[in-house]
Amino acid sequence: MNDHHPTREDLRLPDVLLALGNPIRLAAVKQISIGECICSDFVTDVSKSTMTHHWRVLREAGVIRQRPEGRVIYMSLRQDDLEARFPGLLSAIFNADQPA
Amino acid sequence: MNDHHPTREDLRLPDVLLALGNPIRLAAVKQISIGECICSDFVTDVSKSTMTHHWRVLREAGVIRQRPEGRVIYMSLRQDDLEARFPGLLSAIFNADQPA
DNA sequence: ACAATTGTACGATTCTATCCGTACTATCAA
DNA sequence: TTGATAGTACGGATAGAATCGTACAATTGT
DSSP states (O other), X not given: OOOOOOOGGGOOHHHHHHHHSSHHHHHHHHHHHHSOEEGXXXXXXXXXXXXXXXXXXXXXXXXXXXXXXXXXXXXXXXXXXXXXXXXXXXXXXXXXXXXX | OOOOOOOGGGOOHHHHHHHHSXXXXXXXXXXXXXXXXXXGGOOOSSOHHHHHXXXXXXXXXXXXXXXXXXXXXXXXXXXXXXXXXXXXHHHHHHTSOOXX
């Protein structure tokens, strides 16, 4: 796995917003925010390789952290880093009034 | 001018995030947040027709309102609508720790 | 009426995103 | 060791975004 994670200082707001500005990724991040997950926890309409692409976008933007363990990859939200750089952003996004 | 503005109910979070997930548009929105502006108030590296494109993206996502008056178009942030649907989002974005 | 100003519309180009299938790697379990 | 599982990597197709130049439309000032 290509496992580059940007440091907290390297997070860029436009990149984070862009990463979250996709319905599949936004839904994935909401689910991860409930607790650490592995890829196969997600039910999506897209293929496995497409999800790999979306995980990469989220990781490279610094939204999630990927931690390989055995055969699976645990994914978690980089809540502390995001809160440090963009206070209130995640909670605003999670609290948003979103129709089905 | 094509002047379609989505209603408050039609705002979609991914669209708003996508619209703001571009450095040019994010900078433009920050400037608009200070007060109503016209296009020519903006100094950018891109051409006039490219800016027209970015204004359209922001308008269609519901981030800004365009109000033509005479030969110019006044642009303002749809702060109330955004706050109603996505409370705290704009202030989180404006308060973000952003390096130059 | 004419010219200047302010911005849009359109078409073309280039670049980036999304998506898939297939092939592959690594780990684990039997 | 063999097979199943979990995921990545890569190449290619399609679609969408960003950008520009040119041409145009509307308004305003002379």
